[in-house]
Amino acid sequence: MVALASGQTRDEANWWFVGYPINCIYDYEKIGLWNKTDEDYQYLSILEPGGNEGMIKVKYTGDYDDNGKPVRQIGPDDRQIMGVDPDFQGGFNTRVAYKGFDLNVVGAFKSGGILISTLYSSAGYLNMMTGRRGNVQVDYWTPENTDAKYPNPAGVLSGDNPKYGTTLGYFDASYLKIRNISLGYNFMQDWVKKAGINQLRVYCSVQNPFVFFSPYHSESGMDPETNSYGDENVAVTDTYRSRLLTIGTNTPSTRNYLIGINLSF
Numbered sequence: 001m002v003a004l005a006s007g008q009t010r011d012e013a014n015w016w017f018v019g020y021p022i023n024c025i026y027d028y029e030k031i032g033l034w035n036k037t038d039e040d041y042q043y044l045s046i047l048e049p050g051g052n053e054g055m056i057k058v059k060y061t062g063d064y065d066d067n068g069k070p071v072r073q074i075g076p077d078d079r080q081i082m083g084v085d086p087d088f089q090g091g092f093n094t095r096v097a098y099k100g101f102d103l104n105v106v107g108a109f110k111s112g113g114i115l116i117s118t119l120y121s122s123a124g125y126l127n128m129m130t131g132r133r134g135n136v137q138v139d140y141w142t143p144e145n146t147d148a149k150y151p152n153p154a155g156v157l158s159g160d161n162p163k164y165g166t167t168l169g170y171f172d173a174s175y176l177k178i179r180n181i182s183l184g185y186n187f188m189q190d191w192v193k194k195a196g197i198n199q200l201r202v203y204c205s206v207q208n209p210f211v212f213f214s215p216y217h218s219e220s221g222m223d224p225e226t227n228s229y230g231d232e233n234v235a236v237t238d239t240y241r242s243r244l245l246t247i248g249t250n251t252p253s254t255r256n257y258l259i260g261i262n263l264s265f
Contacts, residue, residue, distance in 0.1 A: 001020060001021070002018065003018060021084075023085050023243070024084060025114060025116075025244070026079055026080070026081055027166055028059070028074075028079055028166075029167070030168070030170070033055065033056060033057055033141050034053050034056075035054075035146050038057075046069065046073060047070055050156060052155055053152065054141035054146075054148075054151055054154075055155040055163060056151045056155075056164040056165070058164050058167065059078060061080075082170075083113070084245075087112035089111065090108070090109060091106065091109070091179075092107050093106050093107075094106075094107075100188055101183070101184070103181075103184075105181050105182075107178045107179060108177055108225070111174050113173035114171070114173055115216050115226065116170060116171075116244055116246040117169045117170075117171060117216065118169065118246055118249065119169075120169045121168060122158075122161040126138055126150070127161050127165050129162060130160045150162075150168070171216040173224070175213060175217065175225070176213040176214070177212065177214070177223070177224065180206070180209075183204055184202065184204075185201065185203070200262070201261070203261075205258045205260075206255065207254075207255060207256040208223055211224060216247070222252060223252070224247070225247075226246055227248065
């Protein structure tokens with residue numbers, strides 16, 4: 001974005017910032033969970049008044065005094081501008097044939113960027129702390145499980161969700177996957193001609209068979225390709241966020257198998 005109509009360089013309400021891509025996130029940056037073993041845990045009461053061990057830890061961008069102590073608590077000024085677009089992305093299509101056999105493989109890859117998942121974000125099913133959610137198994141922080149991914153369920157809340165819960169929905173968008181594999185065989189025998197058939201081919205294909213690499217797939221088991229915008233009922237509905245591609249639960253990618261026959265007379 002090179003300029004705003006207002007002449008300003010920032011429009012925080014719409015997540016528009018001069019010098020940054022239009023597709024960006026303006027939010028806190030999660031750097032872990034608070035633990036007593038952290039070097040800066042002694043400053044928890046300053047950075048997060050009323051906070052406790054196991055709550056989400058976000059990046060602090062403020063100043064420090066001469067003793068290395070933060071001078072203020074974490075607040076809106078600590079929000080980060082984070083681009084969601086990848087460094088690069090692409091795909092490949094490979095076809096090989098041998099005698100009557102033919103094999104076609106289509107793949108895709110992406111490096112960098114941020115993937116937004118409505119399943120893991122604040123309004124998602126996993127992070128609503130004010131009720132039982134069908135006994136879903138979640139790696140919550142406890143005094144016996146301090147290396148967890150999810151915050152202390154008895155920690156500080158923002159509504160029904162943990163404080164800074166939106167940060168749980170951001171993932172590394174990198175992936176390498178196969179979109180489609182198709183294997184076929186063309187019958188060339190004389191009996192095909194004698195039966196009055198000019199060409200007979202049988203084939204089978206599978207869509208979305210493999211994900212070789214993806215942090216999001218490793219976490220959720222879901223396909224890492226974004227498939228919707230942030231406007232479904234479990235996603236944020238603000239105008240500025242609804243323009244960003246997300247992985248939602250309303251239209252998940254599926255794995256499809258197909259077997260067919262091609263005949264020509």
